[in-house]
Amino acid sequence: MPDTRTTPAGLSRSAIARRIAEDIPEGWYVNLGIGIPTLIADHVPPEREVIFHSENGVLGIGPAPAPDAVDPWLINAGKEPVTLRPGGAFVHHADSFAIIRGRHLDLCVLGAFEVAENGDLANWTTGRNDAAAAVGGAMDLAVGAKRLWVAMEHTTKEGAPRLVSRCSFPLTALASVLRVYTNLAVIDVTPEGFLLLETAPGVSFEAVQQRTATRLRRPTA
Amino acid sequence: MPDTRTTPAGLSRSAIARRIAEDIPEGWYVNLGIGIPTLIADHVPPEREVIFHSENGVLGIGPAPAPDAVDPWLINAGKEPVTLRPGGAFVHHADSFAIIRGRHLDLCVLGAFEVAENGDLANWTTGRNDAAAAVGGAMDLAVGAKRLWVAMEHTTKEGAPRLVSRCSFPLTALASVLRVYTNLAVIDVTPEGFLLLETAPGVSFEAVQQRTATRLRRPTA
Amino acid sequence: MIDKRVASMAEAMAGIRDGSVVLLGGFGDVGQPDALIKGLIAQGASNLTVVANNAGRGRAGLARLMELGRVRRIVCSFPRSRGSVVFEELYSAGRIELEIVPQGTLAERIRAAGAGIAAFFTPTAAGTRLAENKEQRSFNGRRYVLEHALPGDVALIEAWRADRFGNLTYRESARNFNPVMAMAARLTIVQAQHLVELGTLEPEAIVTPGIFVSRVLHVPYAQAKE
Amino acid sequence: MIDKRVASMAEAMAGIRDGSVVLLGGFGDVGQPDALIKGLIAQGASNLTVVANNAGRGRAGLARLMELGRVRRIVCSFPRSRGSVVFEELYSAGRIELEIVPQGTLAERIRAAGAGIAAFFTPTAAGTRLAENKEQRSFNGRRYVLEHALPGDVALIEAWRADRFGNLTYRESARNFNPVMAMAARLTIVQAQHLVELGTLEPEAIVTPGIFVSRVLHVPYAQAKE
Numbered sequence: 001m002p003d004t005r006t007t008p009a010g011l012s013r014s015a016i017a018r019r020i021a022e023d024i025p026e027g028w029y030v031n032l033g034i035g036i037p038t039l040i041a042d043h044v045p046p047e048r049e050v051i052f053h054s055e056n057g058v059l060g061i062g063p064a065p066a067p068d069a070v071d072p073w074l075i076n077a078g079k080e081p082v083t084l085r086p087g088g089a090f091v092h093h094a095d096s097f098a099i100i101r102g103r104h105l106d107l108c109v110l111g112a113f114e115v116a117e118n119g120d121l122a123n124w125t126t127g128r129n130d131a132a133a134a135v136g137g138a139m140d141l142a143v144g145a146k147r148l149w150v151a152m153e154h155t156t157k158e159g160a161p162r163l164v165s166r167c168s169f170p171l172t173a174l175a176s177v178l179r180v181y182t183n184l185a186v187i188d189v190t191p192e193g194f195l196l197l198e199t200a201p202g203v204s205f206e207a208v209q210q211r212t213a214t215r216l217r218r219p220t221a
Numbered sequence: 222m223p224d225t226r227t228t229p230a231g232l233s234r235s236a237i238a239r240r241i242a243e244d245i246p247e248g249w250y251v252n253l254g255i256g257i258p259t260l261i262a263d264h265v266p267p268e269r270e271v272i273f274h275s276e277n278g279v280l281g282i283g284p285a286p287a288p289d290a291v292d293p294w295l296i297n298a299g300k301e302p303v304t305l306r307p308g309g310a311f312v313h314h315a316d317s318f319a320i321i322r323g324r325h326l327d328l329c330v331l332g333a334f335e336v337a338e339n340g341d342l343a344n345w346t347t348g349r350n351d352a353a354a355a356v357g358g359a360m361d362l363a364v365g366a367k368r369l370w371v372a373m374e375h376t377t378k379e380g381a382p383r384l385v386s387r388c389s390f391p392l393t394a395l396a397s398v399l400r401v402y403t404n405l406a407v408i409d410v411t412p413e414g415f416l417l418l419e420t421a422p423g424v425s426f427e428a429v430q431q432r433t434a435t436r437l438r439r440p441t442a
Numbered sequence: 443m444i445d446k447r448v449a450s451m452a453e454a455m456a457g458i459r460d461g462s463v464v465l466l467g468g469f470g471d472v473g474q475p476d477a478l479i480k481g482l483i484a485q486g487a488s489n490l491t492v493v494a495n496n497a498g499r500g501r502a503g504l505a506r507l508m509e510l511g512r513v514r515r516i517v518c519s520f521p522r523s524r525g526s527v528v529f530e531e532l533y534s535a536g537r538i539e540l541e542i543v544p545q546g547t548l549a550e551r552i553r554a555a556g557a558g559i560a561a562f563f564t565p566t567a568a569g570t571r572l573a574e575n576k577e578q579r580s581f582n583g584r585r586y587v588l589e590h591a592l593p594g595d596v597a598l599i600e601a602w603r604a605d606r607f608g609n610l611t612y613r614e615s616a617r618n619f620n621p622v623m624a625m626a627a628r629l630t631i632v633q634a635q636h637l638v639e640l641g642t643l644e645p646e647a648i649v650t651p652g653i654f655v656s657r658v659l660h661v662p663y664a665q666a667k668e
Numbered sequence: 669m670i671d672k673r674v675a676s677m678a679e680a681m682a683g684i685r686d687g688s689v690v691l692l693g694g695f696g697d698v699g700q701p702d703a704l705i706k707g708l709i710a711q712g713a714s715n716l717t718v719v720a721n722n723a724g725r726g727r728a729g730l731a732r733l734m735e736l737g738r739v740r741r742i743v744c745s746f747p748r749s750r751g752s753v754v755f756e757e758l759y760s761a762g763r764i765e766l767e768i769v770p771q772g773t774l775a776e777r778i779r780a781a782g783a784g785i786a787a788f789f790t791p792t793a794a795g796t797r798l799a800e801n802k803e804q805r806s807f808n809g810r811r812y813v814l815e816h817a818l819p820g821d822v823a824l825i826e827a828w829r830a831d832r833f834g835n836l837t838y839r840e841s842a843r844n845f846n847p848v849m850a851m852a853a854r855l856t857i858v859q860a861q862h863l864v865e866l867g868t869l870e871p872e873a874i875v876t877p878g879i880f881v882s883r884v885l886h887v888p889y890a891q892a893k894e
Contacts, residue, residue: 275841276771276772277695277698277841277844278841278843278844279840279841292840294698294699294839294840294841294842295840295841296695296696296698296841297841300695300696300697300698305840311840311841311843312843313775313843313844313845313846313847313848313875314695314771314775314843314844314845314848315775315776315778315779315848317775318771318772318775321772322772322776322790322791322792348797353747353748353755353756353759353766353768354748355745355746355747355748355749355768356745356746356768356769356770356771356798357745357746357770357771358745358770358771359770360770360772360773360792360793360796360798361771361772361773361792364791364792364794365791365792391796391797392795392796392797393796394794394795394796395794395795395796395811
């Protein structure tokens with residue numbers, strides 16, 4: 001296990017979110033999970049029209065309201081107050097998950113405990129003494145969106161890799177993740193396993209490989 | 222086969238419809254099929270609030286509009302222009318059939334070719350050289366409504382009984398019909414077969430039995 | 443005259459029996475029928491199965507109903523969240539049964555009940571622990587899980603506007619599970635912020651037509667959140 | 669800027685390929701995308717499978733498309749109705765395939781495609797000729813038929829109002845199959861009576877959110893019925 005004292009910090013959580021926002025083009029319909037993914041919306045410039053969806057039946061979520069302008073009927077899936085942009089719409093829960101399950105979202109970004117090199121995702125329970133774990137909409141989002149990206153720290157606080165050959169935690173979905181953004185790198189999931197696309201400033205390929213529990217490939221180009 | 226020349230005429234189509242209307246209490250949600258059933262709505266007095274549903278997503282259908290007041294966007298399942306009563310609502314086709322299939326209609330009244338003593342209904346095709354028969358919503362209505370009543374002539378034009386021990390035509394639904402209103406009688410479908418509840422004025426039990434292809438019981442009371 | 447409005451909470455709650463399956467609208471606190479849940483606490487029915495997205499927060503509302511020992515079983519997607527203390531206590535003491543259902547599967551199972559669909563194949567949870575002991579089948583090379591309709595005996599619903607037919611609209615994200623649950627119960631009871639005259643609601647904008655609604659109780663906001 | 673509005677019929681029809689499954693909204697003439705059907709006739713795609721409630725009337729629109737030999741197969745609930753002369757001719761000549769589906773099953777199969785459900789059990793048609801060669805299963809003592817999702821490559825939709833995101837409302841009973849079909853195709857093309865500014869449509873009253881819509885063509889009524 002790598003020595004956490006020498007782990008390069010790489011990007012902050014906000015910087016990971018900013019990096020992901022760069023890759024979201026205008027016109028996409030996007031669902032953002034709790035944690036780092038939630039921060040992404042703040043990094044999409046308002047002139048780039050991206051439509052954010054929330055499981056509880058909201059399309060077109062805008063930024064958080066000012067504290068004195070909170071509308072108690074308008075929350076996101078994290079149960080935080082939000083606003084609605086012009087062109088937004090409300091649907092009920094079955095229709096909201098029809099949107100999710102029916103492959104209508106261009107992108108979903110979720111946090112994770114682990115991602116396996118075949119795209120398996122584990123993000124809902126550590127499986128330890130936790131039979132009442134809360135799954136929420138994670139399993140629907142993971143199988144339903146056209147693209148599933150993961151945003152997470154490259155290792156646990158203890159330094160254990162989260163990019164693995166096979167997940168040790170109970171799965172959220174099989175073979176679903178397409179790309180992983182971490183504090184250290186951007187990595188695609190390919191039929192040949194993890195492919196490192198880029199590293200954070202000042203982070204070497206070797207440093208990322210050392211903190212990954214399975215082999216990383218580099219682009220052949 | 223009974224001699225049609227001596228068949229008692231019994232009720233007119235309109236009188237059958239009026240008889241059925243008497244049995245529809247205020248507050249019921251009702252779908253009316255094409256033919257005699259369509260005539261029923263005209264016999265429900267306007268002060269008795271009954272909500273008529275149509276397969277094409279209309280709840281709260283009112284009477285036909287005056288010829289100069291036709292709204293081309295508002296039709297019923299028979300594709301005739303209709304009106305909407307206050308309190309009416311529009312839903313899409315999947316929701317409209319959720320209403321039907323989900324047992325939310327208190328009553329559906331359909332026409333029929335044949336009804337069997339076990340409640341089997343045949344009303345969509347004679348099965349003869351007719352592979353392209355149009356089923357429409359009949360099968361959904363027959364299995365979905367809380368109560369399925371049939372309104373029809375007691376015999377064919379040729380005098381053949383339509384109330385039979387077993388349908389000869391392809392079935393619309395199995396064991397679904399609860400009651401049959403004909404020009405000659407009102408007949409319940411019970412676990413013991415057909416039960417004659419009443420006959421039309423001037424029509425005897427024997428006349429009805431003679432024109433029915435299976436045994437009719439009389440109330441024991 | 444069709445009139446689904448009821449004048450009192452007692453009338454709204456009449457006939458809810460021990461052992462009922464109760465569908466509770468809402469997502470977190472939003473769209474949750476707080477007044478009706480209070481009414482159910484007062485009404486006394488016990489041995490309930492509650493179907494809701496969450497397992498209650500704090501000590502009031504659903505949490506209170508559970509704390510009183512009236513809930514035998516809860517079916518939800520997100521039992522453990524900040525403040526779900528009562529659920530946690532009961533669950534670790536083995537005093538409440540739990541069925542965890544992915545949120546979309548929960549919504550779809552309820553809709554299926556309302557739409558007369560007995561069961562359906564969903565890709566959600568295929569190959570995971572939540573699909574154990576369930577039928578799985580491949581369609582077009584993809585794995586799906588067979589899930590069954592989840593009907594209620596009673597649904598408790600919060601709406602924004604209602605008329606005497608029981609036609610309903612909702613406010614913003616308070617819509618959530620409410621329209622789906624309204625379809626799926628034999629007895630659907632609504633608390634509405636506003637009662638309006640028949641014909642006031644735009645027929646194109648009615649979200650829940652009255653055919654799905656049994657009773658409507660007027661509960662203005664101040665009273666609901668008291 | 670997201671802008672799903674297209675300026676011409678040619679742009680609306682671009683990319684529809686031979687062999688496509690085309691979902692056609694409407695119930696009879698109401699809610700039927702007449703202008704888009706004309707556009708499809710001009711566009712030229714052939715060997716089509718058409719999914720629609722009816723099999724066309726007279727010699728125009730869908731009937732014309734069929735008469736031109738461009739429809740290989742039709743999936744509908746009500747093929748034979750007054751005026752379905754072209755269908756009758758083709759069918760009796762063995763020049764068109766037909767799949768008859770009960771109307772509610774048709775709507776639900778299309779919705780299932782849009783909602784990511786692979787298949788479902790419906791009581792409709794159980795034990796009848798239309799369930800022959802289909803899996804049937806009992807749930808709670810009642811017989812059900814397994815029916816599969818019916819997705820489209822293209823959906824042609826008529827709407828009343830639309831904005832540049834593709835949010836839609838419908839007019840009265842012209843809603844019918846349109847919102848369900850809009851969900852179920854990879855390419856959803858809308859003819860709208862009115863284009864409105866973004867933000868004009870009430871978020872509570874949008875029936876089809878733009879996420880389901882690919883292109884919007886403005887077709888005022890006079891032009892549509894020309």
